[in-house]
Amino acid sequence: MTAQTTSPNHRPVILAVAMLAALQFAAAIVIGNSGVLANSGLSMFPPIAISAFVPVTVFFGAYALSERFRQFVLSFDLRTLTLVQMWRVVGFTFLTLYAYDLLPGLFAWPAGAGDVAVGLMAFVVIRRLDRDPDYGTSTDYLRFHWLGLFDFAVAVATAGLAAGAFPALVPGGITTAPMDVWPLNIFPSFGVPAFIILHSVALLKVRQLRRLSGANTTALPQAA
Numbered sequence: 001m002t003a004q005t006t007s008p009n010h011r012p013v014i015l016a017v018a019m020l021a022a023l024q025f026a027a028a029i030v031i032g033n034s035g036v037l038a039n040s041g042l043s044m045f046p047p048i049a050i051s052a053f054v055p056v057t058v059f060f061g062a063y064a065l066s067e068r069f070r071q072f073v074l075s076f077d078l079r080t081l082t083l084v085q086m087w088r089v090v091g092f093t094f095l096t097l098y099a100y101d102l103l104p105g106l107f108a109w110p111a112g113a114g115d116v117a118v119g120l121m122a123f124v125v126i127r128r129l130d131r132d133p134d135y136g137t138s139t140d141y142l143r144f145h146w147l148g149l150f151d152f153a154v155a156v157a158t159a160g161l162a163a164g165a166f167p168a169l170v171p172g173g174i175t176t177a178p179m180d181v182w183p184l185n186i187f188p189s190f191g192v193p194a195f196i197i198l199h200s201v202a203l204l205k206v207r208q209l210r211r212l213s214g215a216n217t218t219a220l221p222q223a224a
Contacts, residue, residue: 013072021194024055028189032182039180041164048180049156051189052196059197063204073201074208078136079129081202085122085148088195091115097178104174106162107155114151121147137209145199152192159188 028051031037037047062069094112097103125144128135135141164175178184 009068010072010075013069017072020055020058024193025190027051028186029182031189032180032185035181037180037185039163039175039177041175041177043163044160044165046156046159046163046176046180046188048185048188049159051185052193055193056196056200059200074205076201076205078141078202078205079126081198081205082122082125082129082144084198085195086119086126088115088122088148089119090191091119097184101172101174102178104162104170104176106169107158107176107179110158111151111155114154118144118148118151137206137213142203142206145202148199149196152196155192 031048031051037051039046039048063073091112091114094103094108094115098105098108098112121144125135125141128141159176159179162170162176164170164173164177167173179188
């Protein structure tokens with residue numbers, strides 16, 4: 001299956017999505033430079049995470065309320081949705097910053113290594129999809145996307161733990177404060193919600209394919 005994103009019916013949706021993405025990127029710049037969501041070091045919940053939750057919430061709201069948007073979302077093919085996840089290898093940046101004592105290991109290792117692992121796994125999953133199109137509706141394929149989402153949950157949790165509220169967890173006083181301001185806030189404020197939405201689209205697509213497969217199976221005439 002291929003994405004029908006060039007359909008005339010989808011063009012207004014594509015334009016709206018592009019505008020929202022541009023707005024989110026601009027918001028990330030403003031948030032990062034103003035420090036409005038910077039953690040005081042006393043909270044386990046990193047305020048910058050709000051900039052990730054808002055676009056995800058908007059996505060699910062639009063998906064639930066707009067039939068046109070829902071059709072657009074479900075028009076993407078699983079290969080494309082998985083291929084984009086290969087960009088997660090940029091999480092290696094966290095490990096590089098840890099090596100230069102700019103980020104704490106408590107956050108950098110699970111977040112960075114997790115992102116790199118998901119990015120490399122995406123390559124393997126793509127190969128499986130190329131060999132077996134039915135792999136896209138398998139439990140293993142679903143596990144890949146759930147693992148990608150779990151990686152973000154771990155990143156948020158470790159970012160909070162390493163924010164400074166527990167000094168014993170951040171030897172040398174190196175906290176996740178750089179993740180709250182520009183340019184590193186581009187990860188939680190733009191990259192994370194984008195990848196979460198892409199994982200979610202893939203899961204929704206698989207659900208649709210499984211439903212269609214079940215409907216087609218029941219519709220087949222029974223052998224005498």
